Amino acid sequence: MSAPAGRTPLLKVENLGAGYGGMPVLHEVALEVYPAEMVALVGSNGAGKTTLLRALSRMLPCTGSIVLNGQELAGMTPDEVFGLGLVQVPEGRQLFDRMTVQDNLLMGGYRRHDKAAVARDLDKMYALLPRLAERRRQLAGSMSGGEQQMCAMARALMAAPVLMMVDEMSLGLAPVVVDQLMEVLAAIQRDGVTVLLVEQDVQLALSGADRGYVMETGRVVHSGLAKDLIDDPAVQQAYLGL
Numbered sequence: 001m002s003a004p005a006g007r008t009p010l011l012k013v014e015n016l017g018a019g020y021g022g023m024p025v026l027h028e029v030a031l032e033v034y035p036a037e038m039v040a041l042v043g044s045n046g047a048g049k050t051t052l053l054r055a056l057s058r059m060l061p062c063t064g065s066i067v068l069n070g071q072e073l074a075g076m077t078p079d080e081v082f083g084l085g086l087v088q089v090p091e092g093r094q095l096f097d098r099m100t101v102q103d104n105l106l107m108g109g110y111r112r113h114d115k116a117a118v119a120r121d122l123d124k125m126y127a128l129l130p131r132l133a134e135r136r137r138q139l140a141g142s143m144s145g146g147e148q149q150m151c152a153m154a155r156a157l158m159a160a161p162v163l164m165m166v167d168e169m170s171l172g173l174a175p176v177v178v179d180q181l182m183e184v185l186a187a188i189q190r191d192g193v194t195v196l197l198v199e200q201d202v203q204l205a206l207s208g209a210d211r212g213y214v215m216e217t218g219r220v221v222h223s224g225l226a227k228d229l230i231d232d233p234a235v236q237q238a239y240l241g242l
């Protein structure tokens, strides 16, 4: 495998299985995310990507092992997992539409006790995303799709994540907006946050990531360095229209 040699993974998933009401969806999923990496998890609609994120966040029962920073997450509640810094930016953003941008961001930090650090991080978000600073008093639901996605990412960052998992960031957004969001993600990664980018847009996610995993019908079918996956004929034929 092309994982960074000799390092301890931040997240290590082994033999993970999950499903809905007795119907299995995920089978023997294994993946690793190393500190400060951006890892892409890609696959078609229905491949099981969101189900995997739900299992990782402990919102869905699962079998197998999920270890974050050396701690086994099996048996933990979603709130406990969130408290350990495993934070999702959910598919469809799921902002509090009728709250202001600023209140959405503060909701992201509600679990943190160091309020001075929360205030510093709020300033940091506005420096990173000036568009949100301009709109801090605006209702989140009144903004454009791209701005809402920025707000959802900033809200997740306000929780001080060790691993931020972003589900379908690009869905429904214009390419120029998606490019801006990818730049924001790169800045977030440079700032030391580890990112798991979950996308149907295989080209986009692999072009921004260090490594990638390709899922089909609930299984990981390819993995490796993102640049190698982009050059892999099987990946090209199935996902890149080449």
Ligand SMILES: Nc1ncnc2c1ncn2[C@@H]1O[C@H](COP(=O)(O)OP(=O)(O)O)[C@@H](O)[C@H]1O
Binding pocket: 020, 025, 043, 044, 045, 046, 047, 048, 049, 050, 051, 052
């Ligand atoms: N709440 C649910 N109840 C039952 N089946 C579901 C539910 N959510 C997803 N599924 C099924 O699980 C499979 C994987 O879906 P999902 O994880 O959403 O895929 P992806 O995020 O890769 O598009 C699909 O067959 C989907 O129909």
Ligand SMILES: [Mg+2]
Binding pocket: 049, 050, 051, 091, 167, 168
């Ligand atoms: Mg999904």
